Amino acid sequence: MSSALQLEDLLTRVAAYAVRAIPGADGAGLTLLEDDRTNTIVATAAFVSEIDDIQYGIGQGPCITAARDGQTVVSGSLGSDPRWQRFGGRVARLGVHSVLSLPLATPDRVVGAMNVYARAKHAFDHRAAELGEIFAVPAAVAVQNAQVLAQTQRLAAHLQSMLETRGMIDRAVGIMMSRSGGTADQALAAARDYAPLLPEGALWCDMNSVAPDTKREAAAAIEIAGGRYVDVAVMAPVNPAALAVPLLVSGPHAIAALPLLEALGFSSVRTVGDEVGRASAIKMIRSVMVKGLEALSSECAAAAEAAGVFDEVMASLDASEKAAAWAERVAYNRERMENHGARRAAEMEESAKTLQGLGIEPVMTRGTVRLQREAAEKHKSKRDA
DSSP states (O other): OHHHHHHHHHHHHHHHHHHHHSTTOOEEEEEEEETTEEEEEEESSHHHHHHHHHHHHHTOSHHHHHHHHTSOEEESOGGGOGGGHHHHHHHHTTTOOEEEEEEEEOSSOEEEEEEEEESSTTOOOHHHHHHHHHHHHHHHHHHHHHHHHHHHHHHHHHHHHHTTSHHHHHHHTTOEEEOOOSOHHHHHHHHHHHGGGSOTTOEEEEOOOOOHHHHHHHHHHHHHTTOEEEEEEEOSOHHHHGGGSOEEEESTTHHHHHHHHHHTTOOOEEEOOSSTTHHHHHHHHHHHHHHHHHHHHHHHHHHHHHHTOHHHHHHHHHHHOOOOOHHHHHHHHHHHHHHHHHHHHHHHHHHHHHHHHTTOOOHHHHHHHHHHHHHHHHHHHHHHO
């Protein structure tokens, strides 16, 4: 609470100084953006809060535009400004005609906006905008620091609430978030090294991206020592999602882990079965497509750049892209490989030669040659049998 009051006091001073420094200004307010919500925490005058409530209530206005586009917004006649017809008319009837909205921008994102209002028409010129941007810089830094602090305090509160009862202590004290970021061998070694140190019944939530068999070996080490192993698959980059990152959880203790992971702040957790390795299998098999497409597109782009035809190749790919469900794409791709794989393999061999001639190692292309040819040969064998 004290940190929030300190932030509010600081931003109140920033807004008040802005009103004094910017010619023609009659009032100013600062709005925070967090979790897709807007909250005006500072207003130098009552009419400022009333105006901000109007624009956030109807979902249009200069502050929303400034925050969305990350650009300073100026209007000298709100009542006739075509950008916000519903908002402008209502504000003009309050006797306010000019606005200067400035995004509170950090290197990562827009954390809020500062709105400066005037009753006179055309009150703000480019000099006023420059002055406003000067005041927006320290306000943005203060807001970002306060939001980081607030998120940390919320997580600490989650942990504290978990540890306030003895029953929750017995279950929560042994939760281990194993995400070494190393190789599969290191993930397994971590489970074996920590297993003897776990309290009886502790949950070991293994978030490493490793094969199902590796997860099952790690589970055996944890279970023998008296712990409870949970297979967790992290299904998106942790940064910037943080605790909102999607998690898939499987294994006989997945249901027990679910409320504790949620209590720690993870907001997107789903169980996918009672077998260790099932969550990992979903992650690993999905990675075949996701990481394979990354590597394939990189190889294609490198060759296109080397040949000086990057724009043309990208345009051709855009033109041939068709929106379809992945199951439909897979069925279509398999049919093409079975019926035309031999011809396509020969074509891809020539593609491999093209890449080599450009100094690009055709790693993914060689794999495509092999898979296209094998699909055609298997289909032919079934047809001839």
